[in-house]
Amino acid sequence: MSPDWIRIGASTTAQISSIDYLANVITLANTVSWNNGDAVYLYKNSTGTQVLFGSLPDLGAYPTVGGCATPRDSNAGTTIGSMNPGQYSGGVYLAMPFTPGSSYTLCGVTLRMAKAGNPLNMNAYIYTDSSGVPGMPLGMVSASFNSSTLSSSECDAAFVGLNASLTAGTQYWIVVEVPFDNTGSDYVNWYYSSGSASNVFESSSNGSAVWANQNTYAIGKFTTFSQ
Incomplete structure (x- = not known):
């Protein structure tokens, strides 16, 4: 298992390095930039499997692959x-x-x-x-x-x-x-x-x-x- 990846906004991806739950702070493995209000999605789960395809998450239990279901x-x-x-x-x-x-x-x-x-x-x-x-x-x-x-x-x-x-x-x-x-x-x-x-x-x-x-x-x- 490895840390999850997130996607910020339309295309920026980064792997999580650590999470401080008391301070509500997520530290990323690499430096990225974003704008206030940018959406944050799960991009890859802890098995390294990509779960986000396209611009937005899919409805339902499993993601589609770029529209291929x-x-x-x-x-x-x-x-x-x-x-x-x-x-x-x-x-x-x-x-x-x-x-x-x-x-x-x-x-x-x-x-x-x-x-x-x-x-x-x-x-x-x-x-x-x-x-x-x-x-x-x-x-x-x-x-x-x-x-x-x-x-x-x-x-x-x-x-x-x-x-x-x-x-x-x-x-x-x-x-x-x-x-x-x-x-x-x-x-x-x-x-x-x-x-x-x-x-x-x-x-x-x-x-x-x-x-x-x-x-x-x-x-x-x-x-x-x-x-």
Whole structure:
């Protein structure tokens, strides 16, 4: 468990460092600024899971993911390791296959991730399959994520605004782009659990034709969403 994160106003996020209940004072882990009257919302809970998407909290017991309310395909298995997109120049793009159990239009995806150092902002894509490796981007080109809001321990990274029409039983790829910053110390961990021989990770320096196998018998932890 880790301290909660809050969002102040429209976009400012910060992790709580301590709370003095007697003095009614919250101390934040980093310096932020705000205006009098700015609203304060819970942004991430103590498990590192983002619970606020969009401009305002959602009604009901569970948040929607950028308007995507229905979980579809997922892997929430026991973590046994992680892949590290963005750590090397040849691994800027990291891809994992999945096969939807039903036909739907994907509008968002959450990935179980953590940051190392200060990674650059990420993008996620849904690719078609091309003979067992990622083919071409499908639907809306990408969804972005502010990597600075990631915890250093496993949590959700939510990519919203995708629009990919999926067919049941057809293999697709979740592709994450984490730019290489030439240091090798600022990257993202994408956690995985044990999988079968068909569960692999592929990496690429540019997200196009040349992909290299990075791991087998490993399936990244993810959830896809539809409206």
